[in-house]
Amino acid sequence: MENLIIMGSGPAGLSAALYASRSALEPIVIAGDQRGGQITLTQDMENYPGFPEGVGGFELAELMEKQAVRFGARISSDAVTEVDLSKQPFAVRTREKNYETKAVIIATGASPRTLDVPGEKEYTGKGVSYCATCDGFFYQDKSVVVVGGGDSAVDEGLFLTKFASKVTIVHRRNRLRADPILQERAKNNEKMAYIWDSVVSQVLGDDSGVKGVRLKNVKTDSESTYDSDGVFIYIGHIPNTTLFKDQLEMDEEGFLITDKRQKTSVEGVFAAGDVQDPVYKQAVTSAGTGAIAAIEAEKFIAELEGKAYPGK
Ligand code: NAP
Secondary structure: OOOEEEEEEOOHHHHHHHHHHHHOOOEEEEEEOOOOHHHHHHHOOOOOOOOOOOOOOHHHHHHHHHHHHHOOOOEEEEOOOEEEEOOEEEEEOOOOOOOEEEEEEEOEEEEEEEOOOOOOOEEEEEEEEOOHHHEEEEOOOEEEEEEEOOHHHHHHHHHOOOOOOOOEEEOOOOOOOOOHHHHHHHHOOOOOOEEHHHHEEEEEOOOOEEEEEEEEEEEOOOOEEEEEEEEEEEEOOEOOOOHHHOOOOOOOOOOOOOOOEEEOOOOOOEEEEHHHHOOOOOOOHHHHHHHHHHHHHHHHHHOOOOOOOOOO
């Protein structure tokens, strides 16, 4: 019997693991397929407090893991496949093992949203990408399109200018949603270009990979084609909550519903990070909610065992 299973190993899961291990819960973190979470796909994090010069996303994840392990957290390179949260103890099935646990923290994060247009699936890995950090290197002196107008599109677009000769942002509005500081950097970068009020309606290519995109102007409905060697898609994320369908309350977009103490609709099940956050989605807010979830999980387990500190 485990005290606490933490699902996910991004900033929310690892921060929860740090706090829970310091409460002597000996939590186990089921890391999932992307150990370290989404930050490992970010080259440089400039807004995580404590790193005035910035820190690599992968490096930050490694540091967080090391800190949690120092206090007794166990990290398993495994993935959860099924859960039963209908009764105590909760059952958690992974690819390798069956667990029983008193409490659960869900920090399974979110995955990139797809455009769902013809050619997207077909050319994924052959010119369509959701990760500039992973694939940018392959676009030396090439021309690429970035879809989206948020922080990710602009930040990753700027990163791509290190390699590509031209980076064209295609956005469905006539201005960006991204932070002013990123917009200013993009404005001052001569490799960046923009196509406004437009969506990608098809990814075009041949046996050698992506050759361009078909664009639709959302104001005039006119269509055109635009040559490109790659398409990077940054149109937001969808929460990874399929495992919890019909077991936990979610909003219409699939985000888990939590209260201020990170409690979900089932007592003893807490959630933290992007899986329950449709608004902020920052590494630092994820780490914060991970800490809250762990503090509350510790209280829940103490109560369950009749060891709660009076009034706490
Ligand atoms: P986001 O802020 O949700 O932006 C998604 C963008 O994609 C929006 O511009 C949206 O258009 C567009 N979009 C959505 N669906 C679309 C579709 N079907 N077709 C075409 N365009 C579509 O997502 P994000 O940029 O990934 O950022 C997520 C969170 O991470 C944010 O909170 C952000 O602040 C944070 N983040 C921060 C940094 C940083 O601080 N450096 C870096 C990366 C991410 P509309 O504008 O019309 O809605």
